[in-house]
Amino acid sequence: MIERGKGTRVVIVGTGFVGSSYSYALLNQGVVDEMVLIDLNKAKAEGDAMDLNHGMPFGSPMKIWAGDYSDCKDADLVVITAGANQGPGETRLDLIEKNTKIFKGIVSDIMASGFDGIFIVATNPVDILSYATWKFSRLPMERVIGSGTILDTARFRFLLGQYFDVDSRNVHAYIMGEHGDTELPVWSHADIGGRPILSYLEDHNTNRSMKDLDDIFINVRDAAYHIIERKGATYYAIAMGLVRLTRAILRNENSVLTVSTLLQGQYNLDDIYIGVPAIVNRNGIREVLELKLDDAEQKKLEHSANVLKQAMAPVFKA
Known part of the structure; x- marks a missing residue:
């Protein structure tokens, strides 16, 4: 598992505040060989990919592009940051129902690609959405990890x-x-x-x-x-x-x-x-x-x- 001989690929689902900050930190720290950005707003993902690529001369060499769920097939990691954000006065648990519905669609599309890597979940409420990802994906529990605490x-x-x-x-x-x-x-x-x-x-x-x-x-x-x-x-x-x-x-x-x-x-x-x-x-x-x-x-x-x-x-x- 995960030994493809092609270098490492991370797919980021959701290019909002967390997803774009993660992609920027990933570029700066040179952890992966390939980074794929997926977002419901394709233009936003394309803009982020362009912006990140323009920083390549100052960062670490890697391939970055705006893709789709088919790119998950060869991914080592899929990191989900998509979903409704916590607003002022709102608790993380207030987001359960709407984000669980969003995740059911996302995880189904990812698994349909043939993905066989590891999920990292960052969207809140992260504990419940990690459980949802495990249930929806049917992957072994050790391959579904939430950012937790x-x-x-x-x-x-x-x-x-x-x-x-x-x-x-x-x-x-x-x-x-x-x-x-x-x-x-x-x-x-x-x-x-x-x-x-x-x-x-x-x-x-x-x-x-x-x-x-x-x-x-x-x-x-x-x-x-x-x-x-x-x-x-x-x-x-x-x-x-x-x-x-x-x-x-x-x-x-x-x-x-x-x-x-x-x-x-x-x-x-x-x-x-x-x-x-x-x-x-x-x-x-x-x-x-x-x-x-x-x-x-x-x-x-x-x-x-x-x-x-x-x-x-x-x-x-x-």
Whole structure:
């Protein structure tokens, strides 16, 4: 699977804010050999392809074109960013019904091409739409991956690094659960250079407090609302997160990323796509990492899963 001997091809479905930002980041980081842009607005996809190609002398050599679903046949990855956007005052879960309908058509057209690669889903609500993609495509669960809480985790690490005045790349901490209002911080496994973050609160010569850490998490959880209020949408950071996930897959990195994947008994949860740490490589999800959560964290994760299941029940009736 995925060994075609032709170089790597990524197809991006949806050239809105996220899709175009992802394609631009992909060009800058030189991760793939071929990039195909598909959009309902063909002229927009063509314009983006032209614009990106004109930057080729400053970027990485690759072939970029506006295509159609037939181009998915030879793709290693199809990344779906298409769908209705979250508007001001709207939660991600408000988008379920309309985006599930959109996805049924998109995934059917992709699979009709003979596609046999890996799906990455970025459209919200990402956990439910990842589940929908898995159901509609009938691919093995390891080959349908949602962006999950990779962005939330990045926001978490950035704000913790800022608070402790440490490079965020040296902060190891996860956000798990729904990519949305019921997500949770995993304080029991958060550390800086191996030292548990909660142990910093024991230092008597600092003014750090649990309240500060709780405020950091609230800022992480509500970040999208604040950004949407100011500029209408979020797209730069998630685009970079998608490139990180793309690289982990295509370069067979066996990287640990907090993606949305199907749980089958892990964390006492079943038949649900939700954000958890997982090892990602050329075949998709190699393994879900089952961290030992404390009782409060486990309850919050179960609550998050229950909210998702209740929200998706009307759409995925037995």
